[in-house]
Amino acid sequence: MNKSVQRLTTFLVVLVLPALVIFATVHFGNRRGKPEKFIYQNRADIEKKVDHSEFEILQQDFERPQDLTAACLSCHNKRDDELMASAHWRWERESELPNGRGTVSIGKKNLINNYCASAESNNGSCMRCHIGYGWKDKTFDFEDPTNLDCLVCHDNTNTYKKRKGGAGMPSTHENATAEFPVPDYNYIAQNVGKPLKENCGFCHFHGGGGNNVKHGDLEEAMLDCSREVDVHMAKAGQDMSCNDCHLTERHNITGRAYSVSSENNNRATCEHCHTSTPHNDKVIDLHNHKVACQTCHIPVYAKVNPTVMYWDWSVAGRTDENGNPITEYDVNHKYSYLSIKGRFVWDDHVKPEYFWFNGTADHYLYGDTISEIPVKINTLMGKYEESDAKIWPVKVHRGKQAYDVVTKEIVNVKVFAEKKGEGAFWEDLKWDTAIQLGMEYAGRYYSGQHDFVSTEMYWPLNHQVSPKEQTLKCIDCHTRSEEGRLANLAGFYLPGRDYAKGVDYTGFILIIISITGVVVHSLMRLFYKKG
Amino acid sequence: MQKVKIFSRFERFWHWTQMAIVILLTLTGFEIHGNYTIFGFEAAVRLHNAFAITFILLGIFTIFWLFVTGQYKNFIPTRRNFTKQIRYYTYGMFKGDAHPVKRTMSNKMNPLQRFTYFGLLILIFPVQTITGLLYMYYHYPQNPIDAGGLWIAVITHTMGAFLMVAFLIVHVYMTTTGHRITTDIKAMISGYEDEPEEETETKNQPA
Numbered sequence: 001m002n003k004s005v006q007r008l009t010t011f012l013v014v015l016v017l018p019a020l021v022i023f024a025t026v027h028f029g030n031r032r033g034k035p036e037k038f039i040y041q042n043r044a045d046i047e048k049k050v051d052h053s054e055f056e057i058l059q060q061d062f063e064r065p066q067d068l069t070a071a072c073l074s075c076h077n078k079r080d081d082e083l084m085a086s087a088h089w090r091w092e093r094e095s096e097l098p099n100g101r102g103t104v105s106i107g108k109k110n111l112i113n114n115y116c117a118s119a120e121s122n123n124g125s126c127m128r129c130h131i132g133y134g135w136k137d138k139t140f141d142f143e144d145p146t147n148l149d150c151l152v153c154h155d156n157t158n159t160y161k162k163r164k165g166g167a168g169m170p171s172t173h174e175n176a177t178a179e180f181p182v183p184d185y186n187y188i189a190q191n192v193g194k195p196l197k198e199n200c201g202f203c204h205f206h207g208g209g210g211n212n213v214k215h216g217d218l219e220e221a222m223l224d225c226s227r228e229v230d231v232h233m234a235k236a237g238q239d240m241s242c243n244d245c246h247l248t249e250r251h252n253i254t255g256r257a258y259s260v261s262s263e264n265n266n267r268a269t270c271e272h273c274h275t276s277t278p279h280n281d282k283v284i285d286l287h288n289h290k291v292a293c294q295t296c297h298i299p300v301y302a303k304v305n306p307t308v309m310y311w312d313w314s315v316a317g318r319t320d321e322n323g324n325p326i327t328e329y330d331v332n333h334k335y336s337y338l339s340i341k342g343r344f345v346w347d348d349h350v351k352p353e354y355f356w357f358n359g360t361a362d363h364y365l366y367g368d369t370i371s372e373i374p375v376k377i378n379t380l381m382g383k384y385e386e387s388d389a390k391i392w393p394v395k396v397h398r399g400k401q402a403y404d405v406v407t408k409e410i411v412n413v414k415v416f417a418e419k420k421g422e423g424a425f426w427e428d429l430k431w432d433t434a435i436q437l438g439m440e441y442a443g444r445y446y447s448g449q450h451d452f453v454s455t456e457m458y459w460p461l462n463h464q465v466s467p468k469e470q471t472l473k474c475i476d477c478h479t480r481s482e483e484g485r486l487a488n489l490a491g492f493y494l495p496g497r498d499y500a501k502g503v504d505y506t507g508f509i510l511i512i513i514s515i516t517g518v519v520v521h522s523l524m525r526l527f528y529k530k531g
Numbered sequence: 532m533q534k535v536k537i538f539s540r541f542e543r544f545w546h547w548t549q550m551a552i553v554i555l556l557t558l559t560g561f562e563i564h565g566n567y568t569i570f571g572f573e574a575a576v577r578l579h580n581a582f583a584i585t586f587i588l589l590g591i592f593t594i595f596w597l598f599v600t601g602q603y604k605n606f607i608p609t610r611r612n613f614t615k616q617i618r619y620y621t622y623g624m625f626k627g628d629a630h631p632v633k634r635t636m637s638n639k640m641n642p643l644q645r646f647t648y649f650g651l652l653i654l655i656f657p658v659q660t661i662t663g664l665l666y667m668y669y670h671y672p673q674n675p676i677d678a679g680g681l682w683i684a685v686i687t688h689t690m691g692a693f694l695m696v697a698f699l700i701v702h703v704y705m706t707t708t709g710h711r712i713t714t715d716i717k718a719m720i721s722g723y724e725d726e727p728e729e730e731t732e733t734k735n736q737p738a
Contacts, residue, residue, distance in 0.1 A: 010722070013540045013544040018547045018551055022552070022555070025552075025582055026578065029577050029581020032577075473573070474576070475572045478563075492681070493680050495666075495681075498685075499564060499565065500686050503693075506690075507690065507692075507693030510693055510694070514697040518704040521704070529627075
C-alpha cells in the first residue's frame with residue numbers, strides 16, 4: 001500500500017508534473033498572434049459632388065490648354081498658389097542635406113540622376129512630366145498660373161496625354177498624331193475628378209524612358225494587377241489608388257522619393273493605416289524598431305515587367321556600317337543596346353538589396369568632385385546605432401555616366417533635341433558637343449575631356465507589397481547562408497547569422513574535452529574493474 | 532543494503548522539470564545560433580523565449596523553496612573532503628574505494644557537486660537569465676546606455692550556453708559513478724538511495 005502510494009508520487013513528480021510544465025510552455029509559447037486586418041474604407045468624399053458638365057465656362061471652345069487652366073482657376077481660386085509652391089511645379093525644394101552639407105534647393109530640376117544624367121538641358125523630353133505647359137527652356141514663366149496643367153492629374157477620362165518631346169504640351173492641330181491627338185478639352189474638363197492611378201502613373205510609371213525603367217516597383221501592370229503583384233492596388237483586392245496612401249491636403253501630397261528628397265518628413269507610411277504593431281505578435285512587432293515593413297513585405301519587385309538594373313552610357317554611340325543607330329534585344333525582347341543610350345541590363349522578380357535608412361538622403365550636387373567609385377548619385381543615410389534607422393529594401397540602379405576627367409565632376413549631357421544638328425547626343429551621337437551644351441545650359445564649366453565612371457543610385461522600395469503568405473520568412477535573414485537576404489549588411493549582431501568565431505571554437509573545444517574526459521574516465525573504470 | 536531518503540518530492544520535480552527546460556533551451560538556443568535546424572527558426576525563437584520564462588518562474592519558486600526549507604545549505608561550497616573527493620574520482624574509484632562522503636537528506640552533495648552547482652546557481656543561471664532578458668527586451672542598446680549593440684549580451688549568453696552543454700555532458704556521466712551505475716539516477720527518481728551496508732563501507736575505507 002505504502003509502496004504504491006510512493007510509486008504514484010514518484011510518477012507524478014518526476015514525470016507528470018514536469019511534462020505538464022513543458023506541455024504548457026509549448027502550448028502557450030509556440031503560437032503566432034493573429035494579425036490585425038485593416039480594411040480600407042473608401043473615403044466618402046471621393047464621390048463627385050459637382051457635375052462639371054453643367055458649367056458654362058467649360059463649354060467654351062478652348063484654343064489653348066492655358067485657357068482651360070484659367071477657367072479652372074476662376075472657380076478654384078488659390079489652388080494655383082498651392083500648386084506653384086509644390087515640388088511637382090518647381091521641381092526643386094529647400095532641403096537640408098545630411099552630413100552638415102547645409103540647406104540647398106534641389107530637385108529634378110538641378111540634380112544629377114543615373115538615367116539621362118539630368119533633366120536640365122533636356123527639357124523638351126524630360127519636362128513632358130512637368131505639371132505645366134511648355135517648360136522648354138529657361139524662358140518658362142513659373143509665375144504664370146495659366147501655365148499649370150490641371151488635366152494631367154485631374155483628367156478622369158483617361159484620354160488626356162502630353163505629347164512626346166513637347167516639354168509638357170499636349171498636341172496642337174499642327175503636330176497632332178494618331179498616338180497623341182489634340183485632347184478633347186470640353187469632354188475632359190467636364191469629367192475631372194480626384195487623380196486616378198492612371199494620372200499618377202502617366203509620369204511615375206514611365207520615368208527613365210519607359211515602363212518600369214526607373215522605380216521597379218511602379219509600373220503600368222499595377223493598373224490592373226493581382227494581389228500577388230500588389231495587395232493594395234489589386235483590382236480583385238482593395239483596389240486602392242495612389243492618393244489613398246499618399247494622402248493629400250491642399251495639393252501637398254505626402255510621400256518621398258529619395259532620388260530627389262532629403263528630409264525625413266511628409267512621408268507616406270504603412271504605419272499610418274496599419275500602426276507600428278499590426279502583427280499582434282510581440283516578436284514580429286518588435287522587428288519594426290529596426291526593420292521597415294517593406295523589408296519583409298516586398299520580397300521581390302518588378303513582379304510583372306522587368307526594370308532596368310544597369311545602364312552603361314560608355315558604349316553608346318556605336319553605329320552599323322552605314323552609320324545608322326543600332327538596337328539589340330535581350331532574350332526577353334527588351335532592348336539591351338541602343339546607340340543613343342548604351343547598354344542595358346533588365347531584370348524582373350528582383351530581390352532587393354538591403355540598407356540601413358533613417359529617412360534622410362544625401363545627393364551628388366553640381367560641383368561635387370568624385371571621391372569614391374562607384375559614385376553615389378544619392379546616398380541613403382542611417383546606421384544600426386541610430387534609433388530611427390531601419391533596414392530597408394532598395395533597388396540599386398548601377399551604371400556608367402560621363403564625367404569630366406579634369407574637374408572630376410559628373411557632367412550634364414544634352415541628349416534631346418527635336419532634330420539633328422543641334423548637338424544633342426540622341427540625334428548626333430557626339431559626346432563632346434552634347435556634354436558641352438549640357439554643361440553650358442546648367443551654367444557649369446567643362447574642360448572638354450570626358451570619360452565614364454561607375455555610378456549607383458538608390459531607390460527605397462515601397463510598392464508591390466505582397467500578400468502575407470509571401471512575405472519573407474525568419475530564415476531568409478536569420479541564416480549563416482551566403483544567400484541570406486542580410487548576408488552583406490554589416491555593423492550589427494543578427495541572431496542566426498552572426499557569431500564570434502573565438503567563442504564558438506572555444507565552446508566546441510570545451511565540449512570535445514568534456515566528452516573525451518568522460519570517455520577516458522569510463523574506459524579507466526572498465527579497465528580497473530576487469531583488472 | 533538500506534534505503535536512505537535523499538531527495539524530497541519538490542527537489543525531484545524541480546530537477547526533472549529543469550532538465551527538460553535546459554535541454555530544450557539548449558536545443559532551441561543553438562538552432563537560433565545557426566548551428567542546425569530542428570524546430571525551424573521561428574518555432575525555435577518562440578520556444579526559447581517561452582522556456583526562458585518558465586525557467587525564470589521555476590527559478591523564483593525554487594529559490595523561495597530553498598530558503599524556506601533551509602535546503603539552500605546543500606549548495607554552500609565546503610573545503611571539507613574537497614581533495615578527498617577529487618582523489619576519489621581520479622584514483623580511488625578505480626580501485627573500488629567507497630565514496631568519501633556519505634549522502635544524507637541534509638548533506639546530499641559531495642564537495643565537488645556543491646562547488647559545481649553553486650557556480651551554476653550563482654553564475655551560469657543568472658548570467659544566462661540577465662543576458663537573455665537583455666536580448667529579449669533591450670532593443671535600443673544605445674539608449675540609455677551605449678552597450679555597442681547586442682554583442683556583449685549575446686556573446687556572454689553563448690559562452691554560458693557552451694558551459695551549460697559541457698556541464699550536461701559531465702553531469703550525466705557522473706550519475707553513473709554511484710554505488711552502482713544506476714544508483715544515483717534511481718535516487719533522483721524515487722528519492723531514495725541504496726546505501727551500502729556499514730561494514731562493506733568500513734572495509735573499503737583507505738587506511
